[in-house]
Amino acid sequence: MVGVLLGVAVAFVVVKMWNNRIIEPDKDTKIVVDPSKVQGRGPDKAGYRSKYERLQKITSTTAARTPLQDLYGTITPSDLHFERHHAGIPEIDPEKHELLIHGLVEQPLVLKLKDLKRYPSVTRICFIECSGNFRYGKREMTPQEVCGLTSQSEWTGVLxxxxxxxxxIKPQAEWFLAEGADGALMARSVPLKExxxxxxxxxxxxGEPIRPQQGYPMRLVIPGFEGNTQIKWLRRIELSEKPFMTREETSKYTEKIAKGKIRMFSLVMDARSIITYPAYPKKIEKGWHEIRGIAWSGRGKIKKVFISTDNGRKWNEAHLQGPVLEKAHTAFRYMWNWDGKPTRILSKAIDETGYIQPTYSQLVKARDSKGGYHFNPIVGWDIEKSGEVFLADVKDIK
Amino acid sequence: MVGVLLGVAVAFVVVKMWNNRIIEPDKDTKIVVDPSKVQGRGPDKAGYRSKYERLQKITSTTAARTPLQDLYGTITPSDLHFERHHAGIPEIDPEKHELLIHGLVEQPLVLKLKDLKRYPSVTRICFIECSGNFRYGKREMTPQEVCGLTSQSEWTGVLxxxxxxxxxIKPQAEWFLAEGADGALMARSVPLKExxxxxxxxxxxxGEPIRPQQGYPMRLVIPGFEGNTQIKWLRRIELSEKPFMTREETSKYTEKIAKGKIRMFSLVMDARSIITYPAYPKKIEKGWHEIRGIAWSGRGKIKKVFISTDNGRKWNEAHLQGPVLEKAHTAFRYMWNWDGKPTRILSKAIDETGYIQPTYSQLVKARDSKGGYHFNPIVGWDIEKSGEVFLADVKDIK
Structure with a gap:
């Protein structure tokens, strides 16, 4: 009986508080803020974001980074897809743009956008990641700053x-050159079979035509491969016996490995993960939190993601959001009841090949280098007593 | 030998033509249009669409329709998601917005957006369709005008x-009211079990916070149900024994069936399809075309889509783009070699329950009405000798 009375009282107070809440005037504007008391704005030709949400890329002269900490699920909104270009974004009239297929082929082809659309199409969701997608060096870094050069889209085109x-295809063809129509004539050699x-x-x-930043009117998409091979503003594919050794595969996009050697054509992106919440610059309170983030691998499906909430002593399996797709950002979550004590949270991805995301020190040993391309270490976040969250020192993650 | 020489000659001409092409001056601007000869635009905080692509919704005072004929794949860009509202789009401060859960519950709850985000999340791709999503009456109508009140997104939230x-949940609860914070206080009763x-x-x-047009900061998503039950700007859920009989389920969102009866709570969207290419206002040439479109069902997965290119005499199975998801827009395609003669193309969807998309005349007979809610007839396109494409007269489709 006391329980029932208490329940009724709680309900009464809750409803009362809630009713009062919605007629409270806005402190800044002095306008009654209850939206149910006014006619809203009519439809527009295109929707827009709430003014209470600020999502934007961080830009440099040649790149723009996706705000991973502000996103949910697995699709990256097209306007927030990362950018990396070598001579800016060309403005291309699709009526004037042509794709030449030549070299070791029986019959060269020239295709405009409208020609391409007459072939059987395919649609697939996959990530594209820049191979130089790792930054560190201070505590005040967001997921966007650490590895915001990865994004995911539903791509449609022709195989x-x-x-x-x-x-x-002539029998001796084993590679092809893909070349873009940008000022850099960005070009990469790609093994044909893969x-x-x-x-x-x-x-x-x-769902929409590719945006200029991502290669309008057409681009190469090679699921799992490093981003720079997925040539944007694609204008030429030349089949050949051997790779072309462009500047992008000699001076760039190679990395040191042990004993003073250099690795070339390291084309596939290794498995990786990052916790996007909680992360800098968030501040959290004691109690339950959904630790969430994304994991991905260029070699296939993500098999497992492990979360540690005690700096790597114990690793707990995270829930993966299905359907888990191949070579795709996969959302993970792990429910965590924070006791208010300082700690460090970490994530570690394992893909279906059995590859385990390495630590920074393992990578440094293998590469004889403290960074560079294909650097995919386990990263994490320090939770301070105040609830503030900072990037953990990668050198200190075992 | 002659073949080889001919091949070389063709390749030479092709390369020559292509080279000339890219240095041709733009006739309007007198500027050399080869984009590879100029530095492009640098990165921005957010991307934008090509000026050569014009995608926009068609708006009325209370709705906005998705340009289905301009889209590819299955995701609808968030800014092009259809809109249907009863008192405009409210502008809501998430710090002031609260969701009350009450009625036949043990313990009422009040949740703000930040509270909701602390619960375990789920992500899923599904369509939302307005139950009044069919228009016809003239030949000059686009897919957007015929049934542009359906869109698909990857939704993330809490079950x-x-x-x-x-x-x-108290044992006697069998329904709930969902109420929005808009000026219409849009409210619907929903059966709890489903x-x-x-x-x-x-x-x-x-990937991003829901936009104001789609219910910022929070909305109900009920996969497969008619759109108006998926209350936007959700502020209240009240559990009850019976439906509330709101105006939206008495005067609106009911439909006639045979013998003068009215059907209420017809909540699930039936299977449907539409060819989005070729469609009005496109004009096509003789030869190969990819007939493409989308099919969907509120009752589960699309099992098959059949295409007729001869006004229903023969039906051919279309290719469905996998993975085929439940209660989701499913892209289909069928390769068609048009011989240049006038004809009519049609699509027909079958879902995993065995439901077959009906003809207009079957619907008219079942409903004793020539339109209204849940009207999902087979539609198609007349291809004229000139290649012009017009909406086929639904009354004439067998």
């Missing part, structure tokens, strides 16, 4: 194999 | 079952 079947399995010439992203 | 487990299976209180859409 490269469909187009090359039309052109006819690309024939999955690569597409994409013309749409997240 | 309603998670929140109601926290509140405690909603507990899949409904979520969503706070994110396609």
């Amino acid at each position: 490269l194999s469909t187009i090359l079947e039309e052109a006819g 690309a024939l399995a999955e690569a597409m010439i994409a013309y749409a992203q997240n | 309603l079952s998670t929140i109601l487990e926290e509140a405690g 909603a507990l299976a899949e409904a979520m209180i969503a706070y994110a859409q396609n």
Whole structure:
């Protein structure tokens, strides 16, 4: 009986508080803020974001980083997809743009956007990541600053194999050059066999035509490969016996390995993960939190993500959001009841090949280098007694 | 030998033509248009669409329709998601917005956006469709005009079952009222059992916070249900024994069935499809085309889509883009070699329950009405000798 009375009293107070709340005037504008008392804005030709949410990329002269800490799920909004370009974003008239397929083919082809759209299309969700996607060095860094050069889209286009079947592949062809129409004539050599399995010439992203930043009117998408091979503003594919040794695969996009050697054509992105909440600059309170983030691998599906909330002493399996797709950002979550004591939280990805995301010290040993391309260490966040969250020192993660 | 020489000659001409092409001056601006000869624009805080692509919604005072004919794949860009509201779009400060859970629960709850984000989240791709999503009456109509009140997103939020487990459901509860914070106080009664299976209180859409047009800061998402039950700007959920009989389920959102009866609480969207290419206002040429479109069902997965290119005499199975998800827009395609003769193309969806998309005349007979809610007939396009494409007369589709 006392319980019932208490329940009724609580309900009464809750409803009362809630009713009072919605007629409280806005302190800044002196306007009654109850939105149910006014006619709202009518429809527009295009929607817009709430003014209470500030999502934007961090830009440099040649790149723009996705705000991972502000995103949910797995799709990156197209306007927030990371950018990395070598001579800016060209403005291309699709009526004037042509893709030449030549070299070791039976019959060269020239395709405009409208021609490409007449072939059978495919649609798939996958990530694209810049191979130079790791930064560290201070505590005040967001996920966007640490590894915001990865984004995910639903891509639609034509399989490269469909187009090359039309052109006819000569038997001696083993590589091809993909070249962009930007001022850098960005070009990379790609092994043909791997690309024939999955690569597409994409013309749409997240339902709409690819945006100029991502290669309008067409780009190469090679699921799992490093971003720079997925040539934007694609204008030429030349089949050949050998790689072309462009500047992007000699001076750039190579990395040191042990004993003074240099690794070239390290094309596939290794498994990786990052906790996007809680992360700098958030401040958290004691109690339950959903630790969430994304994990991905260029070699297939993410198999498991482990979370530690005690600086690596114990590792707990996170829940993966299904359907888990191949070569795709996979959302994970782990429910955590923070006791208010300082600690460090970490995430570690394992992909279906059995590859385990390495520590910073393992990478330094293997590469004889403290950074560079394909540097995918376990990272994490220090939770202070105040609830403030800072990037953990990677050198200190075992 | 002659073949080889011919091949070389063709390749030479192709390369020559292509080279000339890219240094051709733009006729309007007199500026050399080869984008590879100029430095492009640098990165921005947010990307933008190409000026050569014009995607926008068609608006009325209370709705905005998605440009289905301009989209690819299955995701609808968030700014192009259809809108239907009853008192405009409220502008809501998430710090002031509260969701009350009350009625037949053990313990009422009041949740702000930040509270909601502390519960375990789920992410899923599904469509939302307005139950009044069919228009016809003239030949010059686009897919957007015919059925542009359906859109698809990746939604992230908390399962309603998670929140109601926290509140405690009293045994006699069988329905709930969901109420929005807009000027219409849009409210619908929803059967509890069905909603507990899949409904979520969503706070994110396609990776980002839900936009104001779609219910910022939080909305109900009930996969497969008619759009008006998926209350936007959600502020109240009241559990009850019976439906509340709001105006939206008495005067609105009911439909006639045979023998003068009216059907209420027809909550689930039936299977449907539309060809989005070729469609009005496109004009096509003789030869190969990818007939493409989307199919969806509120009752589960799309099982098959059939395409007729001869006004229904023969039906051919279309290719469905995998992974085929439950209660989701599913992209289909069918390769068609148009011989240049006038014809009619049609699409017909079948879902995993065996439901077959009906004809207009079947619907008219069942409903004793020529339109209204849940009107999902087979539609198609007349291809004229000129290549022009017009909406086929639904009354004439068998």
